[in-house]
Amino acid sequence: MLIREQVALAPFTTLGVGGPARYFAETHSEAEVIEAVEFARSRQLPLFVLGGGSNLVIADKGFPGVVLKVAISGSSSCTPPRKNPLFIAGAGVNWDTLVAQTVDANCAGLECLSGIPGTVGGTPVQNVGAYGQEVSQTIREVRVLDLRSLQIEILSNAECSFTYRSSIFNTTERDRYIILQVSFALHQDGKPSVRYADLQKFFASSTGDPTLAEVRAAVCEIRYRKAMLIVPGDEDARSAGSFFKNPIVPQSFFEELSARVESRGLQLPSYPAGDGFRKLPAAWLVEQAGFSRGYSKGAAGISRRHALAIVNRGGATAADIIALKDEIQAGVLNEFGIELQPEPVLVGF
Numbered sequence: 001m002l003i004r005e006q007v008a009l010a011p012f013t014t015l016g017v018g019g020p021a022r023y024f025a026e027t028h029s030e031a032e033v034i035e036a037v038e039f040a041r042s043r044q045l046p047l048f049v050l051g052g053g054s055n056l057v058i059a060d061k062g063f064p065g066v067v068l069k070v071a072i073s074g075s076s077s078c079t080p081p082r083k084n085p086l087f088i089a090g091a092g093v094n095w096d097t098l099v100a101q102t103v104d105a106n107c108a109g110l111e112c113l114s115g116i117p118g119t120v121g122g123t124p125v126q127n128v129g130a131y132g133q134e135v136s137q138t139i140r141e142v143r144v145l146d147l148r149s150l151q152i153e154i155l156s157n158a159e160c161s162f163t164y165r166s167s168i169f170n171t172t173e174r175d176r177y178i179i180l181q182v183s184f185a186l187h188q189d190g191k192p193s194v195r196y197a198d199l200q201k202f203f204a205s206s207t208g209d210p211t212l213a214e215v216r217a218a219v220c221e222i223r224y225r226k227a228m229l230i231v232p233g234d235e236d237a238r239s240a241g242s243f244f245k246n247p248i249v250p251q252s253f254f255e256e257l258s259a260r261v262e263s264r265g266l267q268l269p270s271y272p273a274g275d276g277f278r279k280l281p282a283a284w285l286v287e288q289a290g291f292s293r294g295y296s297k298g299a300a301g302i303s304r305r306h307a308l309a310i311v312n313r314g315g316a317t318a319a320d321i322i323a324l325k326d327e328i329q330a331g332v333l334n335e336f337g338i339e340l341q342p343e344p345v346l347v348g349f
């Protein structure tokens with residue numbers, strides 16, 4: 001395995017910012033992953049695991065240790081054909097390639113997650129979700145390298161403790177596991193999920209139930225309109241996706257804020273989030289705090305098509321992106337008393 005030095009990281013991210021990695025190892029097998037880990041340990045260097053770079057902001061000074069890019073391909077397969085076929089994919093497989101494969105095989109469960117950039121291995125980390133589906137609904141097992149024991153283990157769905165944009169991989173066991181492979185149990189000939197309002201609107205005038213392929217196409221079209229689909233050259237898509245999580249607040253706080261907002265002639269949108277809690281759309285909070293789509297701060301800005309996407313308009317630095325993030329967080333805190341949490345992982349800060 002080739003381990004390169006001083007490799008620029010910006011081109012490995014969708015946001016396109018960040019300095020170099022001291023060392024960079026692209027790993028194509030489990031053995032190479034272990035080799036790269038041992039390389040870092042032998043030099044007492046920190047390790048960062050890189051997937052598709054679609055949920056990252058890397059600091060301008062880069063990363064002072066070993067960046068281990070997981071590129072384990074392992075073709076996904078559906079074996080054996082049965083009611084709940086298993087799709088098993090190497091962590092380095094492109095996520096949307098796997099989704100396309102499941103839809104082509106007429107298997108339901110991932111169709112609403114079409115068009116999300118990144119790798120298969122990145123999806124369990126923040127329990128990727130969109131348009132009414134989350135990977136936690138279909139993940140059967142996650143094959144990992146435990147960095148404590150250097151042993152390969154299989155984690156069940158329950159052991160991953162998935163909740164909204166969260167799992168053990170980005171909370172309690174952060175930095176402990178390298179994900180090597182993920183298996184998904186899908187529904188052969190199952191019906192597509194059309195629960196999300198945007199999707200229902202898309203199909204409002206159609207007759208009959210949409211197919212899995214039609215739902216996949218609709219999701220990609222809706223994502224394209226919001227610049228949530230990576231299209232080369234589309235400046236509004238040069239982002240890390242939604243920059244802030246939708247805050248989940250206690251019912252009592254929601255009621256108090258609703259009343260405050262109503263006195264200004266506005267209605268606070270919200271969704272159920274379990275007993276005694278409501279989820280608030282971060283995009284609404286950002287826009288109402290005065291940060292409209294198209295807002296710019298130097299070379300960083302807010303996408304013209306999505307209030308939650310911070311974009312690199314060309315030549316932005318990580319410092320520009322973080323300055324805009326800070327400004328938005330301060331604005332929302334001041335206006336609504338809510339501290340928005342960033343969704344992307346900040347590396348090297």
Ligand SMILES: Cc1cc2nc3c(=O)[nH]c(=O)nc-3n(C[C@H](O)[C@H](O)[C@H](O)COP(=O)(O)OP(=O)(O)OC[C@H]3O[C@@H](n4cnc5c(N)ncnc54)[C@H](O)[C@@H]3O)c2cc1C
Nearest residue numbers: 049051052053054055118119121122128129130179240241
């Ligand atoms: C345009 C756009 C739209 C997006 N839309 C959505 C959306 O609808 N829903 C959503 O949930 N997300 C969305 N995202 C965010 C992002 O695509 C997902 O979080 C994706 O799963 C990240 O995967 P990745 O391989 O790119 O991970 P990276 O960005 O490379 O890494 C993210 C985190 O995961 C860790 N990681 C990655 N691979 C592994 C591995 N093999 N083992 C252990 N840790 C690993 C990294 O260390 C890091 O902490 C969007 C992003 C963009 C740019």
